[in-house]
Amino acid sequence: MNRRDFVTMLSATAVTKWASLETAVQAAAAPLKQLADQKGLMFGSSLALKYFEQSPAYKQLFVSQCDIATPELQMKWNSLSRQPGIYDFSTADQLVAFCATNRIKVRGHTLVWHDSLPVWVPGQLSPVTARTVMLDHIQKVAGHFAGKLYSWDVVNEALDPGSQRPDGLRSNLWLQNIGVSYIEQAFRATAAADPKALLVWNENYLEVSNGFGDAKRKAMLNQLDALLAKGVPIHGVGLEAHLRGDQANVLGDASYEAFLSELTQRKMKIFITELDIQDSSLPADVGERDKIVADIYRKFLTASLRQPAVKGVVAWGLSDAFSWISGYRPRKDGLPVRPLAFDINCQPKPAYFAIAEALEAAPRRV
Template identity: 40%
Template sequence: MVKFSWNRLLSKRQFLIVGISSATAITILFLSKLQVLSYLIYPFKNEGNKLARSQSRKFTVVGKKSLQQRAKAKGLIYGAFPEADDRAFALDRQLQSQFIRECAMMAVGTFWFTHRPNPTSFDFTSSDYFVKFARTNNIQMRGTPLVWHEFLPDWLKATLNSSNAKQILTNHVETIVRRYAGEMHAWDVVNEGIDVGDKRPDGLRNTPWLKFLGVDYIDLAFRVAAKADPRAKLVYNDFGVEYDEPGYDNKREAILNLLQRLKSKGTPIYALGIQSHLYGDRETFNVAKYREFLKNVASLGLKIMITELDVVDNKLPQDIDRRDRIIAGVYEDYLSVVLAQKAVVSVTTWGLSDRYTWLAGKSPRADKAALRPLPFDRNYKPKLAWNAIARAFDRAPKR
């Protein structure tokens, strides 16, 4: 077994989950002099607006059905990523029980950093454990990711070149997908391949794969995965499309253009995965724009999967009741728009319990209070966020 620290792994991920380039991120932070001045004068304006809207909601749910049962009733799949590594998950019986009750899907990590200790071998210890757990408990699985520019092992960064890149990528994708062929419901084949901040006309991110293989590396990865497991649903996964702020329009446009190019080439792509790392303190979710984006994706004949849903709460008030109400409102407002689009077929939260969240390492609160971004608290008690997700499923149109 390759021993690694999950926190170390997560610490390599960029703080700005919406993940546009650093230059664009600065633009987002300082939207305009007027907005900055407004925030300095009224620092809790956004929080107050969200609280006012969610205060009157009771977030009442009917019945005792689990999230997976409510989703299934509408033709949807609900699942979560464990966040805990295989060793922690194996020791946490409560977390296991909650997964069995609440989730019809489990996201299984297949990161290069953990699965490729050296150029000639693979380590499937962690993914084998989760696949066995899911199989034993009749939970579907989605693997993530096959090709990504982050979490790459040192040996790969040191040796990758134009002569060996195709063979390395092909062997990696083929080996992992074949190992779980017939068992994975879906794969995130390529993750985060767009970065408009890199200033390419096509919007593609300047990754090692692009550098050594060119623009067709995405198509290549999909075709290799499809050949290794023809039954798996293959997904392009990305982030930074939810808000109406500088850079987001360009990101949405670049993703749509990529999807159109893939479809025109006959790439075996099934869906767009939208990570959906949301912010509790933002007021820039444009319902009309987002509906149009989802509609445009669906018009390409693609399904849509919400793949990494959570709500960043590090700038919300410390008071738990106020914070939970705002977070629940963000979940419900977002999902009410998303689930109205019938091309959306699944919702996966990036974690199930606040006990295990990557945000603890990357977006801690200045007041040191524990984060509360997920459906269950640290003691596995359902929160208003759970109610909000349940209500969104209950109110969604049937697929």
């Protein structure tokens, strides 16, 4: 039985109901990091150590499946600094130490963002002070972890065509107080503070082939052209890929692959950084829902991984038991969401097999 037939069988049968099927699932579920490594790729997930305390099975699952991790919250500004100039790295240090022990690379996330700011930051920003506040933060945080991380998401979600700016930049506090040069300054400062780390611009909605997504892609390419021409050290682009179950017709098409090719021509390494699929609009039937979610994973990742510049896939969680979507976009019918590769019991779902198929179909990176 091939993987696709196995997915069909899973979609028609509740996995946790049949012990014999559970055994078959476990036997067929090769670690995703292993499948990725065979193609020169990385596979991983967002990480919060508190979930391991709640579920030892999840800890075992994480270590078995992942060779790269992104801190879910622990390196965001409001998690590190509750008061001006005072930083507490203890939780983030524990995460980095855990990953080092288990040979898991860490993506630093994130240095400059309009969200997840401590309450004290906005009041301290002005055209006179904002540059110093931003650069001090980068120097403290990137400097603290210097040499320990694989990469940094230096700027996060800096584009917004809805702002009606010709350059497509989001009108956030950094842009308002520093100007368009804040992106250049952030990358240069991070390179100085942690020179061995890969420096990434992490962005949302670049995956979606519609008017908004097309405008974002155009803005991203224009920004990269201008910044790279000045020698700004941008090494990669992260595609968040928080996808929705009703987006199948605007994902993974030729225009998306053409955009990835444009990034490649600019010598960008590409990462899928926050992958999950919201199922709030999908049918209640678990089998039908799981099949739709799996088909989207397969279509999107197959298209993404055809481009050799894509170096890794990071899901925003592994088990449905620990998905932010449960709170962010719950189902109106009250049923549990099922956005990830493994169910609440850490058993593989059709989504797992779809991801595995896409990894197996990917060309090997040289």
